[in-house]
Amino acid sequence: MIIYGNSLSPFVRKTMVFATEKGFEFELVAPQAGGEAFKQASPFGKMPGFKDGDFLISDSTAIITYLDAIKSEPNLIPTEPKARARTIWYEEYGDTIVAACSGTMFFNRIVSPRFFGRPGDLAAADEAQKTAFPKVADYLESVIPASGYLVEDRFTLADIAVASPFATASHAGCPLNPSTHPKAYGYIESILARPAFAKLIVQETQALAATAQREPA
Known part of the structure; x- marks a missing residue:
């Protein structure tokens, strides 16, 4: 997994903390170093971008929704x-x-x-x-x-x-x-x-x- 961004962004930081608390291994890559993959993940150039295999997406909420769906525990988004x-x-x-x-x-x-x-x-x-x-x-x-x-x-x-x-x-x-x-x-x-x-x-x-x-x- 790759998160494109800089943790000084509150949205990138939020995504990184969520992923860490979930137990995911990921690499943080600066957008300018992400090349075409970052452009495909984030067509409007916004951080964070995200890559998991051939899956590319941007926006912290979208990324977190994906991470939560593929690994339900620990449960960080209540179900009630x-x-x-x-x-x-x-x-x-x-x-x-x-x-x-x-x-x-x-x-x-x-x-x-x-x-x-x-x-x-x-x-x-x-x-x-x-x-x-x-x-x-x-x-x-x-x-x-x-x-x-x-x-x-x-x-x-x-x-x-x-x-x-x-x-x-x-x-x-x-x-x-x-x-x-x-x-x-x-x-x-x-x-x-x-x-x-x-x-x-x-x-x-x-x-x-x-x-x-x-x-x-």
Whole structure:
């Protein structure tokens, strides 16, 4: 199996963590190194792309759906109807609401200056941190059960999908505040401490430190 992408993307990170938690062996390949296979897997050039033998597909949710279908255990997507629906809702919350906010900060503070060599829109990043981020954090603070897991009092895709874009926000200089959002802070810290996440976070932090000198003066 090959996952095309970079784990700094919350969608690639989500896919990698899901695959690791499921026990799959896979190789991470940068899109530019993927050649024609990546283009076939992801015709619009979006990460992640995926290859398993002659099967090619893109989009984190599509890839995760495939992985879950070919290996049902450990069960990370509940089968009970209400729990399954909640899991998909939390994936949507992570993929669209949280990722939109964290992506604005990460792109303008990190990607644009360090990878594209041009200043980002820091005003947009600051506005996202000031206005949007507190709202997504407030919601998470309000829904975390006493168990510390979002669905069925156990680790599921919901936790993976929500934690991943919050990791991106932290990389962008906007971690959760333990004073204002203690439950959300403790929850994200706990999920990101899982080995599948923790290894990636260390690698990402090191990679970002190495790019710091690329920022334009």
